[in-house]
Amino acid sequence: xxxxxxxxxxxxxxxxxxxxxxxxxxxxxxxxxxxxxxxxxxxxxxxxxxxxxxxxxxxxxxxxxxxxxxxxxxxxxxxxxxxxxxxxxxxxxxxxxxxxxxxxxxxxxxxxxxxxxxxxxxxxxxxxxxxxxxxxxxxxxxxxxxxxxxxxxxxxx
Numbered sequence: 001x002x003x004x005x006x007x008x009x010x011x012x013x014x015x016x017x018x019x020x021x022x023x024x025x026x027x028x029x030x031x032x033x034x035x036x037x038x039x040x041x042x043x044x045x046x047x048x049x050x051x052x053x054x055x056x057x058x059x060x061x062x063x064x065x066x067x068x069x070x071x072x073x074x075x076x077x078x079x080x081x082x083x084x085x086x087x088x089x090x091x092x093x094x095x096x097x098x099x100x101x102x103x104x105x106x107x108x109x110x111x112x113x114x115x116x117x118x119x120x121x122x123x124x125x126x127x128x129x130x131x132x133x134x135x136x137x138x139x140x141x142x143x144x145x146x147x148x149x150x151x152x153x154x155x156x157x
Contacts, residue, residue, distance in 0.1 A: 002072060005048065012045040013069060016055060018076035021062040083122055087115060 002010060015031060016022070024046070028034060033042040046063070049055035058064045087095070095114035099106050104121055107113045 002069075005052075006045075008041060009045045009048045012042065013049055013054065013065070014073055014076045016063055016065050017070055017073050018079050021058070021064055023061050024057065024063055027063060083119060084115070087118065090115075 033039050054066050054069050092111035107117045
């Protein structure tokens with residue numbers, strides 16, 4: 001599937017695998033393809049990937065990737081799994097403790113609400129700077145012990 005693709009084409013595909021569906025403009029910004037020459041290069045890479053039915057724009061203007069292409073990289077760009085996947089097995093209480101440690105008000109009591117708040121916090125590039133950081137509150141004891149258990153489990157891996 002990837003044989004015959006030039007290195008720039010593979011780099012664009014790997015970047016898309018790391019980002020997920022994004023607008024072409026966001027991909028161009030990330031790859032610093034803002035000049036005429038680099039824009040042509042990105043367009044050529046996207047065209048080569050589209051010719052092989054690997055990447056295409058959808059009706060909403062997002063670049064989509066063929067399912068088998070997602071499996072070409074275990075960790076695209078050296079990044080780990082998305083935060084959603086990393087926190088999938090985390091309990092609601094553990095998520096609450098993370099929110100407390102980050103001084104983020106809990107938006108609700110369900111795991112879904114807490115996970116959404118964490119994802120929003122970590123996906124905002126201005127988080128902690130543009131909005132300003134609130135002073136950290138003391139972390140409740142039960143949160144500290146949950147954090148120690150999680151760190152211990154990670155060390156065993």
